[in-house]
Amino acid sequence: MATTTAAVTLTSDLLSDNMSVTASTTCMKAGTTADGLDQMEYGYLDLVTGDEYDLIGATPTVSKASKLYLKNHSTDETYFIAITQGTQAIGKLYGGDWMFIPADFHDAAGEIAITANGGTNKICYALFHEGITLNASA
């Protein structure tokens, strides 16, 4: 099986005492301890202001343990991408921000879309999953 680990470290001095939170997970297939996520989709793109982009061109198998990593590589802090799932706003990734979320793409309305604002945003993404359904060719 493939072994992929994802670790996070959050540190801050905004409290009276220093804060440090760490976590690490091995990305497993849903409900297992012996079988890691073994498929991946990766991309890097320039997204012009106002453009909306469906991040994943195919439909990953629903209700699984897929993980989505997304980073805004823009260096201008006023640039951001707005992230939505279906019609639901999730949040905004400003220049330099990243996110890592479980994504189960439960139906066609569950696709994750990003919209660029402020200028041409440079976006990197990676989807770790356990199977996808290719969309029909137009």
Add this chain to the structure above:
Amino acid sequence: MATTTATITINSTDLLTDELSLTSTATLTTAGTSTGVTQTSGLARKTTGNFTPDTAAGIQANVLYRAGDYTADKANKVYIKNTSTTAAEYFTVHIDQEELGRLYAGDWMFMPWSATSGTKAAFTVTIAATWAAGDTWEFDGITMTAADADLDNIAGQLDGLNYPNWTTTWVTGEVTVIFTARYASDASEVVYATADGTLDTAGNGTADISSSTAGTASESDITIRPSVHTAMTYETLLINE
């Protein structure tokens, strides 16, 4: 200025033909600036369970963060971890009614959060006519007992009480008090009428309710639902503006 950083490292030696190694560090700043974020909930830990009934049928979602408590469209970030060690146990994460995904045992997530709230219901109470010391007005389970007959003093007393579901606004010398719901909702907090407050006056005092504003539901509260009714533990942290 506070400095808060978030670093992710993704590694795999065998997912691809070549080794995968990705590291990214973000310094968390307020929206559109290089100024560091200044607020956090701190790290919290909670164990779910003890549902009613305490069976699978009784499982309820936990509200992690209510959008109405935070400023919308900022650079807020949310961290959640499922600390379970049982592989099949997961939390389903929702933003409003939209299912984001499942956090299985040991999984964590870190995401931006728009915190788009709805509208908080509001109404105005006007203290008028003739009141007397000892008159009462009850609302939201709280009873105000007038200390004297002065109308603006009575309005001030209304403002000084702690209502479980409402906040109040009052200006010294005024006889009106604005009540605003603590949470945006369209479930029950609709247009309020005078009858919603219970007045007991020795004279002809009034506490009419006017200018009611109906609430609308929050659009991005974050909830998580455990997959089992037995104990599951999660950790969460909000960094916000």
